[in-house]
Amino acid sequence: MFTATVTPSFGEVDGLGHINNTVLARWFEMARNPFFRIFEPNLNLSHDVWPLIMAHTDFNFVGELFFEFDVELRSYIEKIGTKSFTVYHEAWQEGRLCTYGRAVVVHYDFKAGVTTPIPEDKKAKLMEHMVPEGLAKD
Template sequence: MFNIMVTPLFGDTDALQHINNNVLGTWFELARNDIFRIFTPDLSVSHDDWKLIMVKTTYEYLDQMFYGTDVEIRTYVLRIGNSSFTTYHEAWQDGRLCAKGTAVMVHFDFNEQKSIRIPDDIRKELNKHLYVEDE
């Protein structure tokens, strides 16, 4: 599992005074940086170096989050396929699971414009962060 703390910005709130639903995608993307580093350690974003493409995201809101209290984002690997993998994220505030979601990423060659198999060394590293229901 990877873990980051996010301090909500005042601008992350909406007229209902809770964290706006559009913010969650940004927080979950930020939480994937550690996974991005497994594929591209220096986080270079050139076509020659970047190796991932997003194909799907889902979010489920379970409880409201508010400005003034940090939010813990937990990130796991849910599934590893041949060329794709799924991350699973949870957003916790004040001991409450407030939101969860997934993202499907594909190991991708941007020059060839096609998916490629996840190498064994990267697969091994991703396996270290597999989601276990009891955590």
């Protein structure tokens, strides 16, 4: 598991006084960086180097997030396939689970325009961060 703490900014608050739902996509994207570094330590986004592409994301909002308190992001690997892996994310505030979701990331060759198998050494590093059984929400 990787964790990150986010301090909400004033501009992320919606008209109801909650953190806007669209903000979670950005926060969870940032929280995936440690997984991306497994594949490209320098986060070099050159098509000659970068080997990943996003295939799917989803979010489930189960509690409001507020401006006044930091948010802890927890990120795990839920599934590793031949050519893709699924990241499971949670956002916690003041001891409450407020949002959870998933992102499917595909190993990709931009030059050839095709998906490619995840190298075994990368799979082994991803496996170090597997979500504990029974933790992930449906």
